[in-house]
Amino acid sequence: MYGKKASELVKECVSGEPGQLTTFNNDLFAQVIEECNGHLLHLQPLMRKIQEHENKLKDKRRSEDEMAISEDERRKSEAEKTVIQTAMKADQFGALIHHLSLVRNKRCLMAYVYNRAEVIKSLGWVVDCVLPEEIEEKLSSSEKEYFKNHAATLQSYTSELDLDLTVDMIPPKDPYIKVRVLDDIGEIVLSDQVANLARHAMLFLRRTDAEQYISQGLMEELTG
Amino acid sequence: MEPGAGESSATDDYESLISTTDSELLKRAWRNEKAAPEILKFEAALVQRSRQQIQLMEETVEEFAKNGVDPLTVSLYQMDLDRTLFLLRSYLRTRLQKIEKCVLHIQKTAELWNRLSKQEQKFAVRCAGDLTQHLEQTVLSKLPDQYQSHLKQSGASEGDDMVPEPKLDIYIICRSKKFLGAFQLDDSGEEPVNIEADDLYALPYKSIKPLVESGQIDLV
Numbered sequence: 001m002y003g004k005k006a007s008e009l010v011k012e013c014v015s016g017e018p019g020q021l022t023t024f025n026n027d028l029f030a031q032v033i034e035e036c037n038g039h040l041l042h043l044q045p046l047m048r049k050i051q052e053h054e055n056k057l058k059d060k061r062r063s064e065d066e067m068a069i070s071e072d073e074r075r076k077s078e079a080e081k082t083v084i085q086t087a088m089k090a091d092q093f094g095a096l097i098h099h100l101s102l103v104r105n106k107r108c109l110m111a112y113v114y115n116r117a118e119v120i121k122s123l124g125w126v127v128d129c130v131l132p133e134e135i136e137e138k139l140s141s142s143e144k145e146y147f148k149n150h151a152a153t154l155q156s157y158t159s160e161l162d163l164d165l166t167v168d169m170i171p172p173k174d175p176y177i178k179v180r181v182l183d184d185i186g187e188i189v190l191s192d193q194v195a196n197l198a199r200h201a202m203l204f205l206r207r208t209d210a211e212q213y214i215s216q217g218l219m220e221e222l223t224g
Numbered sequence: 225m226e227p228g229a230g231e232s233s234a235t236d237d238y239e240s241l242i243s244t245t246d247s248e249l250l251k252r253a254w255r256n257e258k259a260a261p262e263i264l265k266f267e268a269a270l271v272q273r274s275r276q277q278i279q280l281m282e283e284t285v286e287e288f289a290k291n292g293v294d295p296l297t298v299s300l301y302q303m304d305l306d307r308t309l310f311l312l313r314s315y316l317r318t319r320l321q322k323i324e325k326c327v328l329h330i331q332k333t334a335e336l337w338n339r340l341s342k343q344e345q346k347f348a349v350r351c352a353g354d355l356t357q358h359l360e361q362t363v364l365s366k367l368p369d370q371y372q373s374h375l376k377q378s379g380a381s382e383g384d385d386m387v388p389e390p391k392l393d394i395y396i397i398c399r400s401k402k403f404l405g406a407f408q409l410d411d412s413g414e415e416p417v418n419i420e421a422d423d424l425y426a427l428p429y430k431s432i433k434p435l436v437e438s439g440q441i442d443l444v
Contacts, residue, residue: 146358
């Protein structure tokens with residue numbers, strides 16, 4: 001049945017958890033594109049036939065107008081026209097079905113790619129430029145390129161403004177927060193102190209400094 | 225807290241004075257931007273002034289820290305600075321995320337395009353280019369000729385029907401500062417709504433769009 005594979009693609013996109021990506025389904029994608037090309041192969045001859053029918057009808061009408069014809073001949077000509085019109089209708093309906101299925105497949109494909117692209121866009125806000133491996137293997141090559149381009153675009157905007165927009169995601173309660181370091185990072189120069197970030201160390205850091213480490217998962221905030 | 229009859233004018237003046245400070249204006253712009261479904265006008269002057277003030281505060285805090293002023297005072301100033309910075313960043317971030325969501329629609333609509341700042345327009349152009357290139361690479365180049373547009377469904381479509389648009393008829397909660405009287409919500413012949421000062425209303429965004437633009441109504 002036309003459109004079944006495309007709706008499978010869309011269901012796959014919707015069934016995962018919101019914000020999580022599944023591996024890019026290359027096989028199903030290729031099958032839907034093949035189906036589209038199949039539709040086109042059916043569509044083109046049908047359109048040609050419709051055009052032929054229309055030309056025939058036009059010729060008939062012109063010949064009727066130009067020549068003076070008898071009553072009998074007129075009736076015969078009307079009957080022929082009806083035959084042509086019926087044949088044309090069948091072709092028109094066939095062409096319509098192929099056209100609509102093609103458009104539906106296109107919509108499903110675009111929805112699949114577009115929704116994945118939105119998830120990738122939101123990733124660009126959380127992660128800086130390097131994707132963690134588990135996410136990277138789920139993307140197609142074009143999506144990886146898109147992520148890089150998008151990160152570069154965000155970067156160009158922030159550098160023009162001179163204001164880092166990826167920190168400060170939640171409203172601040174205290175200027176300094178208590179954090180525990182989860183991984184060995186070593187000695188880092190922060191905005192107001194030089195800190196040795198060894199594993200399991202508990203420190204008081206400026207919020208904006210700590211946020212980038214927290215979002216990468218290298219630190220956790222201790223509340224209370 | 226009802227102000228006394230004789231003091232009401234003084235309180236009004238105080239309130240109007242407070243409401244025009246930059247931090248209040250920034251808070252208001254930030255709230256409106258967060259609540260509205262489409263992008264609002266960019267407050268260029270406000271952003272400029274806020275950044276200058278933030279810079280001034282940073283220098284003041286540094287001086288205090290150097291001169292050994294009471295640490296509590298320093299941390300209070302620091303706190304205020306952080307909060308203003310957060311407001312500014314969140315305002316710009318919300319706008320950017322709205323642009324990302326509907327970038328093709330914004331490019332097409334002149335009214336929305338004019339609401340962006342220059343840097344945001346550059347960002348929107350690049351963002352749209354990235355998205356179009358990605359879509360073309362993945363899907364559109366493999367489809368037949370008449371169906372390769374990312375804006376139209378096929379060559380036979382009348383308008384640009386593949387562009388996602390923001391939903392303008394969602395309900396939002398709003399409050400007006402002054403008494404606005406009877407306001408006709410839409411053309412369907414329903415009764416006009418009486419908008420009083422300081423009352424909360426839940427109305428569809430489409431109906432009160434002009435009021436939000438002129439600043440008479442605030443979104444909550």
